[in-house]
Amino acid sequence: MQAKTDLFPPDLARLAAAAKALGHPARLAILQTLAARGTCVCGELVSELPLAQATVSQHLKALKAAGLVRGEVDGPRSCYCVDADALRTLADGLGAFLDPVLAALPPDDDGADCC
Structure with missing residues (x-):
């Protein structure tokens, strides 16, 4: 059975x-923290964020699944870092998508005439 997402272009x-992975403020905060620190052990992220360790781990899992974060297990510690190439690719992709959408809008459109 074909998934509905398969009906759309792969890009x-x-x-x-990737946008779905960024769809939670905790994940955005994790990316900011990782970018500022370079690399980070999960416990360090927990001390920076108002979230439990299990919650931070779940958010890291989502970011890793989206390819935005890399991580490796070193015994009881899990060390993570931002995948800079993946983040740049995402930024380029968002720009390539949004630029023509914005260009198609009428000049000075503030959305006030919508529905």
């Missing part, structure tokens, strides 16, 4: 998956 599916 849109990848962009949507």
Whole structure:
């Protein structure tokens, strides 16, 4: 059985998956923290964020699944870092998607005439 997402171009599916991974403020905060620190052990992230360790781990798992974060297990510690190439690719992809959408809008459109 074909998934509905398979009906769309692969580049849109990848962009949507990455955007979904960024769809929680905790994940954005994790990316900011990792970028500022370079690398980080999960416990260090927990001390920076108002979240339990299990919650931070779940958010890291989502970011890792989207390819935005890399991580490796070193005994009882899990060390993570931002995948800079993946983040740049995402930024380029978002720009390539949004630029023509914005260009198609009428000049000075503030959305006030919508529905």
